[in-house]
Amino acid sequence: MVQSATFSLERYGQETRTRVDQALAEATDFDPDCPAQLREAIRYSLLAPGKRLRPMLVLMAAEACGGNVDSALPAACAVEMVHSYSLIHDDLPAMDDDDLRRGRPTCHKAFGEGVAILAGDALLALAFEVLARDVRPPAVAAQCCAVLAQAAGATALVGGQADDLAGEFSAASLATLESIHARKTGAMFLASLRLGALVAGASDDQLRALIAYGERLGLVFQITDDLLDVRGEETAMGKRTGKDSGRGKLTFPGILGIDESVRRAESLVLEACAALEPLGSRAEALQALAHYVLERNH
Numbered sequence: 454m455v456q457s458a459t460f461s462l463e464r465y466g467q468e469t470r471t472r473v474d475q476a477l478a479e480a481t482d483f484d485p486d487c488p489a490q491l492r493e494a495i496r497y498s499l500l501a502p503g504k505r506l507r508p509m510l511v512l513m514a515a516e517a518c519g520g521n522v523d524s525a526l527p528a529a530c531a532v533e534m535v536h537s538y539s540l541i542h543d544d545l546p547a548m549d550d551d552d553l554r555r556g557r558p559t560c561h562k563a564f565g566e567g568v569a570i571l572a573g574d575a576l577l578a579l580a581f582e583v584l585a586r587d588v589r590p591p592a593v594a595a596q597c598c599a600v601l602a603q604a605a606g607a608t609a610l611v612g613g614q615a616d617d618l619a620g621e622f623s624a625a626s627l628a629t630l631e632s633i634h635a636r637k638t639g640a641m642f643l644a645s646l647r648l649g650a651l652v653a654g655a656s657d658d659q660l661r662a663l664i665a666y667g668e669r670l671g672l673v674f675q676i677t678d679d680l681l682d683v684r685g686e687e688t689a690m691g692k693r694t695g696k697d698s699g700r701g702k703l704t705f706p707g708i709l710g711i712d713e714s715v716r717r718a719e720s721l722v723l724e725a726c727a728a729l730e731p732l733g734s735r736a737e738a739l740q741a742l743a744h745y746v747l748e749r750n751h
């Protein structure tokens with residue numbers, strides 16, 4: 454975990470997790486019209502111990518642009534809800550067919566496929582309810598809804614997943630691999646930064662800096678995800694490892710080799726941090742997060 458004389462990502466991460474998790478728990482404290490098992494499945498997946506990287510990006514981006522972090526909390530919750538829905542659906546037998554997620558049985562293993570599909574559906578809907586209702590002013594809420602919908606939709610998250618399902622991954626060049634990842638994972642990283650910027654009323658220059666950072670961070674995340682799949686510990690990861698390479702899926706280490714993948718990730722982190730320069734010292738947390746994404750063990 455990155456630590457400087459003035460900034461501890463570990464402390465920041467713990468504080469953020471507490472605030473975000475409390476807000477997520479409140480947002481899913483449904484009235485009795487929500488069936489008990491559905492409520493349990495939603496909270497089982499959403500409140501499971503994930504890293505909360507995307508909510509952190511929302512809050513850090515708002516802070517870096519001089520905004521009020523509390524006002525960004527609904528957007529932080531909304532991105533985690535969409536992320537959680539995508540993990541539940543991705544783990545289903547019709548998709549990646551996984552039985553372990555965040556160190557526990559996947560949602561469909563614990564509650565059955567039907568309930569897991571519905572839990573994901575409900576989380577996707579709830580994300581937009583929270584944005585539309587809790588982001589202020591309403592014009593910014595509408596922009597946030599559009600940004601998140603685009604990132605979750607057919608040209609981004611769902612499109613990347615569709616290409617993955619269609620087997621594009623195994624026949625891919627480096628460019629196709631990057632294109633699938635940019636949509637499957639990068640788009641949600643970028644959306645998180647954009648939401649933080651929107652809530653903070655960021656200038657065009659600030660937004661440009663965040664986007665340049667986010668594009669690089671998304672790639673670093675994916676390269677380290679592939680490296681962890683090759684050499685990560687299943688216990689630390691909380692999910693099956695060796696899966697992508699074992700299935701013949703194209704990965705960064707598969708194309709570039711492990712050493713070159715590590716070098717590429719390191720230089721992307723430097724570029725990501727350099728892109729933050731126009732934001733000054735308020736972007737310290739984002740800098741620390743980029744180093745964490747490179748050095749993480751899960």
Ligand code: GRG
Pocket residue numbers: 502503504505506536538539540542543548555610611614637638678751
């Ligand atoms: C089903 C619409 C739909 C999309 C699925 C995001 C995704 C697309 C699939 C997730 C499968 C996966 C393992 C992708 C690789 C990168 C990724 C998103 C990993 C999980 O994100 P982390 O590491 O997870 O931030 P935590 O649990 O820490 O939140």
